[in-house]
Structures are given as C-alpha cells and as structure tokens.
Amino acid sequence: MNKNKATIHDISKALGIDSSTVSRALNDSPRVSKKTKGKILKKAKELGYQRNSLASSLRTSKTQTIAVVLPRISRHFFARVIAGIEETAHKAGYNVIICQSLDNLEREKKIISTLISNRVDGIMISISMETTNYEHLEAYKKLDKPIVFFDRPCELPNCINVNIDNFQASFDATQHLISRGCKHIVHFSGSQKIELYRQRKAGYIAALEKNNIKINDHYIFESNLSEEDGIRAAKKILRLKNIDGLYSSNDTAAISAMKYFKSKRVRVPEDIAVVGFNNDPISAVIEPSLTTINQPALEIGKMASNLLFEQINNKTKTTKIQFRLLNSELIIRHSSKK
Amino acid sequence: MNKNKATIHDISKALGIDSSTVSRALNDSPRVSKKTKGKILKKAKELGYQRNSLASSLRTSKTQTIAVVLPRISRHFFARVIAGIEETAHKAGYNVIICQSLDNLEREKKIISTLISNRVDGIMISISMETTNYEHLEAYKKLDKPIVFFDRPCELPNCINVNIDNFQASFDATQHLISRGCKHIVHFSGSQKIELYRQRKAGYIAALEKNNIKINDHYIFESNLSEEDGIRAAKKILRLKNIDGLYSSNDTAAISAMKYFKSKRVRVPEDIAVVGFNNDPISAVIEPSLTTINQPALEIGKMASNLLFEQINNKTKTTKIQFRLLNSELIIRHSSKK
DNA sequence: CTGTTAGCGCGTTCAG
C-alpha cells in the first residue's frame, strides 16, 4: 500500500510472531509448523511482501546469480549459448546476468570488477580477443568463486574450458573441401596470439599436408572478425585467380565476404565453397549450398553452466569429459583443481 | 591475499583511521583531506579492496542498476536497442541487466518479481505478446520506481512509451508498394489484441483506402511471429495467384516466407515485394531489392534510457516529444504523471 | 517448534 516495501518485520508485527520465524517460514524451513507457515504466507501476500535479495545476499554471501561474459549477444552462436545457460540456471534457481565485452579488454576488466562488487556466485566467460593476461579474472578466483571458460579457451592451467575440438573441426572442414576437389583453399583465420585461431589454423594445415597439398602463405588471411576484414579479404581473393575453395574459421568475416561476392556477381557455389563454424540463420540464407560445421551452442551453454554449478556446490569431481555432437566435437578440458 | 574480501574496516584498522572516514574517502567526499584520501586509496588498492555493492545498495536503497526486459535478444532489432541502452547507461554509471521473456507472460512475471527483489532502480520493457494486463508491472511502480515501455506500447494511461509512429510507418510502407504499381498487396499482421499490430494494420488499410484499392480480408494474415507462421502464410500466398505485393509488419515471418519462396524457386523481386520494419542484416542478404522501413533501434534505446534516468532523478518535466528519424518516426507518447 | 541476539558491509547521522 505504502510507497515503502513491506519487510519481514512488518509481517512479524502484524502477526505477533518473531521476525526470525517469519524468515524461516518464507524460506520454507521445516522447523516451522504448517499452521503458522500458512498464516505468515497469507499475510506476506496480503502486504505485497517481496524478499529483499540485497539484504539476504549480504547476510548469506550468496547472490543466487551467475554471470555470462561474452563479446556480443547479437552473434547467433552466443545468443544460443545464453539460451542454454538460462535454461539450466533457471531450473537451478539462479539468475543470469549477461555482459558484453565487445571484444574490448578494458570493458571486460570493468565488467569483472562490477561483477566482483555485485558478488555473483560464478562467471562463465568467452574472453575478448584482446585478453592475453588474466589478472582481472584471477582477482575473482581469489574470492574462491568459480570461472568456466567457453568457446575461447583460457591458456592458463587449472581452468575449466568448454569448447569443441577446434583442431578436429578445422581439419574436417578443410578435408571436406579437398574431398569436393578443391586444391587451392584460402583460409580466413584470426589473430595467432589467440589459441583458438592457432588451433584452427593448425587443423587447416594438417588437412592440407595429409593430402599432399602445398601450404601457400598467401592463402592465409589473419584478421580480426570484423565485416570490413571480410570485404578486404574477399577483394584479395578475387585477385588470386585460381582459388577454388575458402575455409573460414570465423563466420562474421565469411558472411561479409559472401555478401561482397554476391554484389560483384561472382557465382559463389561454383567458384568458391565456404565452411564456417556456426549455424547462424544468416548463413543458411546467404547461400543454400554453403557448407557449415556447427558448434552445438545450446549444449555448450548447458554444459558450461552445469560445470559452474558443480564448482559452486564444491562437487569437485569434475574430470575430463569428451564427447561428440553433430558434426563437431565438444570438449571439456580440465586440469587438476587448486 | 586472504580468501575473504577486504572491507572498509580492514583498511580502517590498517591505517588507524575510522571506517566512516574510509567510506567517505572511497566515495570521494569533499569532507576528507586530500592527504588522508591519498593514503586510503593507496591502501585500498594494496588490499585489493572492492566495494560491496550489496551492502552499499542495502544502505542507500539505490542499486545503480537498471533492467531491460524484452522478448529475445537474438532479434537484431532488440540487440541494437540494448546497444543503445548500454551506451547511455554506462556513461551515467549504471549497470544494465538484460532479461528475455521469450514472449511468455509467466516468464515475464517472474522476471519482474526478481527485479523487484533485486531492487533495480528502473525498468525498460518491451512487453511479451501475451501481456494484456499489467499487474506485475504495477507492483513495481508502487515502489515509486519508473518504467519505460519501448517498441510495444503499453495500453495503460500514465505510461512512458518510446516507439516509432507505427501507423505512419505502415502507411508509408504500403504506399511505397502502391507507388511501385502493386494492386494486390498481402499483409502479414500480428494478433489484433495487441495495439502495435492494430496500429500497423490500420496504416496498411488507410493507404489502400487513400488509393481507392479495395480491402480484401483474404489478403490479411494474422499470426504470431514464428517462422512456421511465415511458411504457412507463404504457401497460402502462392495459391492466391494474383498477389503482386507483400507488406509484412514483422520481420521473422517475412524472412521465413522469403526463404520458402526461394526454396520453391519463385523469383521474389519480380513477383513479390516485401517491406519489413527492421534493419536486420539477414534481410539485406536474403534479397538485395527488398524494401525496408527501419526502426532506429539504437536511438530508441538511447531515448528510452535517457527518459528512464530523468524519471529516476525525479526530473519530472517529461512532456510530449516527437521527431522523425530516417524513414520512420520515433514517438514518445506520454500522458501526465501521477 | 519459536524467540533472542548478533552481525553481514556500508553510509549516515550527530558530535566534536
């Protein structure tokens, strides 16, 4: 009724029952009789009581909240990962905070700092492309709270990682192009400072070597994942006359290159094949014959959050798990704890 | 160093300065000498102190956090809105919580409930398609905290709404098709229980009437925004032989219809024109000749958050604002306060 | 099964 929220004391006074009993009743403690519990719940509803999570969290030092930190939610892959995370989290009674780093280290640092201030119970993160040291994340770990890395692997020991087998996926993708008869395959790669792109490049090279195809450095484009880079690369490709295949290890650049090809009326399916990692609906639209290695985003999200909850509840039995999903491989890499 | 976080008391003891002074220094109060301020800040950094927002919020009853509630973050339009919101919010020193209702009322209710528990300072919401009453939101308003509606208008009085002029945009879209020579224009609409789709349908009808084109009920498809609906509608359209135009007031159904046309080898640009509301990159890829009325998503986000901050800071001078952006119209509809 | 007491970490009085 009033502008101020009802507290347990309001309902305590209204009923002549001590506030601690009210608190217990509201938490459905077995140590309160059904009768008084009923009275309390009724009064609570009547007064429009809603628990003050801040006070509760302050007391218990548990926020029932976990955070996902990732480059951008607009990428289809990440949106799917979030869906998977929310599904498991909500079932487990946790709230999820979503944070975008925009692949910017400074932003990521700030995010982690406010997550520390807000005392979230755990963090799942796909690190920014600029992240090469992990001090900000270690500050969080020092609080004895867990971090799970997904998609982009953490290069530190003692980290839990959830991702597909990037080497194998890359190998498969390249092999697929070779099997279709490609001999001159361009590779869109990312910065070699990042383990993820080293792994993917390695898979590409391994497949070529296995098929006795010469590795040509001019065919490998290192870039960040912007649309501009995709267009720039596309232009270069059109100048390399004999290209018959393209394997891109990132979807953003691949899609923008495809757009460029279209605008230049290059007939894509006959001339160039593209293999990307995500099942973004845009890739299905851009060219139906496009070949794609999908990452099982939903499963990655579920897996990552489940591992996080295991950590939060100190079920430390996390060991190396590994299994296949669809066309790609989901790996949980885990080195011993503390 | 320790597993436990440093508090202001730790730094208070370490320095022999009272914790209240430490608190003031950390909040950059002018009532602390620069000298002691310096000492305190240094020690704070040394101990790895990070403010406990929970305690701070509990004390001040301000969380410095606002929430965005919307159907799904994966829709390009919403992702852009979020970008706009985050930009303004971070500048203003606020954190942003993103929540997906998945167009499900029960979920929306639960979200609002936990936002109340977490005492966020304000909410911006694009209501779910199932939302026809606003009790859950009124519970929040009773705490004297502001709500701003965007995209999907709230049908209650005394609400702040940020959206384009849907009637006009619809009118323009339909007029555009008519100007291109279309006489038999199909309209994809949403549930007429929702004001948004009523407005859009009204704009379509108004344009036809102005051009003396007969309104044909068979040309109007009411559906929710699923992909399945798009395909279902596409099939029906192919049966209506003389259709020469399609005006869709939602992008999801339009895009999936376009996909279907493509798969059936119907040559889209000559046979059917599509007009949608969003600047989703997917629509640019699906068919370059596609005509689109864009919603200025980024601006909507900025506008909505700015209005929210005005409310939070009790600058109640919000009056009717109205201006044009790009091809569409951005309206803030606002009826008098309290 | 219920009441009493104390304190989570911080900010804000009110004194000096």
Add this chain to the structure above:
DNA sequence: CTGAACGCGCTAACAG
C-alpha cells in the same frame, strides 16, 4: 576535517 554509533533487511547461532 574526523570519530562514534546506529541501522538498512535479513538470517545463523544459540537458546528455550
């Protein structure tokens, strides 16, 4: 400019 004391709302620990 700084210190002492209190309380935000809730729950854990200890009584009874």
